């Protein structure tokens with residue numbers, strides 16, 4: 001468990017904030033992995049998992065939080081300010097990208113965080129990267145524009161079936177990040193176009 005300093009909080013989309021955190025001594029993780037955040041909100045201890053949205057944890061690392069007004073921990077996190085500290089444990093999770101090979105990342109909602117982190121790590125290493133966002137108006141549009149300028153492809157889709165060609169063409173790893181039903185659909189579509197089980201890495205953010 002570490003007390004981690006918040007370096008910056010930025011609104012990066014509708015009800016979505018990115019928190020840049022100072023990486024604690026001895027902590028290292030890859031995009032796709034997640035941390036446990038623990039906080040006392042209105043006198044009650046709350047915990048939640050948040051996935052890294054930075055390409056690495058060198059010096060600082062980032063999480064991207066999507067919140068609903070009736071939520072507890074997520075809106076509290078979005079209200080933090082630079083200089084405050086939060087309690088973080090981890091990293092957790094086997095789904096991670098270490099910079100090897102091309103990637104296609106399927107994402108919904110806050111899943112866009114690990115999607116940009118992984119795509120940035122891939123393009124930086126000279127690999128092909130594609131981000132497929134299911135929904136409208138994805139958060140992190142500035143980083144998505146920069147990824148496109150660096151040669152990555154970005155697709156905003158209303159149905160994951162629109163990603164079939166991108167999935168069928170890749171010789172790399174397919175990642176999926178989002179809530180439970182999205183991850184289930186992503187698996188179905190990827191398997192339907194012949195993505196092998198060992199090339200598909202999915203992390204569910206739980207039911208909602």
Ligand SMILES: Cc1cc2nc3c(=O)[nH]c(=O)nc-3n(C[C@H](O)[C@H](O)[C@H](O)COP(=O)(O)OP(=O)(O)OC[C@H]3O[C@@H](n4cnc5c(N)ncnc54)[C@H](O)[C@@H]3O)c2cc1C
Nearest residue numbers: 048049050051064065066070071072073074075110205208
């Ligand atoms: C492995 C893992 C990784 C995760 N990574 C991330 C991440 O990177 N970013 C992130 O934002 N979340 C992530 N989550 C989800 C996160 O841990 C919380 O569940 C989420 O932030 C809601 O917390 P809350 O306490 O504010 O809301 P709660 O008090 O738990 O929820 C209140 C109500 O609002 C609904 N709700 C909450 N959030 C949403 C939402 N975004 N959209 C629609 N309905 C919602 C809940 O279903 C519930 O009905 C992850 C979860 C897991 C298991």
